[in-house]
Amino acid sequence: MTRSGVDLEVRELTIEYTSGGYVVRPIQGLGLEAARGEIVLLLGASGCGKTTLLSVLAAILTPTAGRVRFDDIDVTGLRGATLTRYRRHTVGVVFQAFNLVPSLTARENVQVPMGTAGLSGRPARQRAESLLAEVGLATRARHRPGDLSGGEQQRVAIARALANDPPLVLADESTAHLDYIQVDGVLRLLRQIADAGRLVVVATHDDRMLPLADRVVNLTPRRDTESRPPETVTLDDGDLLFDQGDTGELVYVVDRGAIDIVRRQGDGSEELLTTVVEGGYFGELAPTFGLRRSATARAAASSTVTGYTVRDFRDRVRPGTLADAVTDQGL
Secondary structure, rough: OOEEEEOOEEEEEEEEEEEEEEEEEEEEEEEEEOOOOOEEEOOOOOOOOHHHHHHHHHHOOOOOEEEEOOOOOOOOOOHHHHHHHHHHHHEEEEEOOOOOOOOOOOHHHHHHHHHHHHOOHHHHHHHHHHHHHOOHHHHHHOOHHHHOOOOHHHHHHHHOOOOOOOOOEEEEEOOOOHHHHHHHHHHHHHHHHOOOOOOEEEEEOHHHHHOOOEEEEEOOOOOOOOOOOEEEEEEEOOOOEOOOOOEOEEEEEEEEEEEEEEEEEOOOOOEEEEEOOOOOOEEOOHHHOOOOOOOOEEOOOOOOEEEEEEEHHHHHHHHHHHOOOHHHOOO
């Protein structure tokens, strides 16, 4: 363990990547601690960074900043043979689309990662059959994926993730596209896996999984539906109001001056989307829909802006009385 009671430790994790030529930052400054025997839910809407975070925990993706430790392993610093060993023996991944090989039987699919870890022949076959029995598929070992239901394929994928007995299991949308009977079986199975002394991290948007979790990490920024006093901010020319990728709580009205809305691109340059002048407003989509800011707001001159919660903006400001908004920018 990294310290008493903690097996997984995530500190100040930030993840950025380029999509469509623009910089996307789905995770910023994330902290997390968890222990074996627990189920951790990464909860949030599509695009909030759940799968991206799983990729970092699996050492498939390197974060922009921060660190991840599991047991005494610095996951973010792994290279070469130690990286290969971590992927083969420490972490098991259950993919959203199952990623089963169509031409192989269920047993053969479970055996695939064993071969990369040096286990083959009869011992590998016996272990695969034992794992399939544990997930309730002893009689389906010789069936190919096309002959299995969605829930059965998910169970094969879980058995495959356990092939090399990893202490950390990562599951991406493990209940997606499953009916309530299949979901019940998968939930019970995930609980059994954790109770056996493993740490299970599940990325999901399915709130049916909430009662299962020991910890919940909400990756979708919470929408502020409460009323609170407006916040007035005075900015000098060039001052930053908010940055691309920040969480968004307020809608802003320009009282004086002008605000440039710019989007950072993958090559480090910026694209000017629009300039909001006195009487205009911006930034309504992020707090309304629980998104991150998709662009940066910076003063184009000495300016004063007032920030309102979504509720207050609708009740007090009456958008129809203001200049055109930049609703198409998703701020």
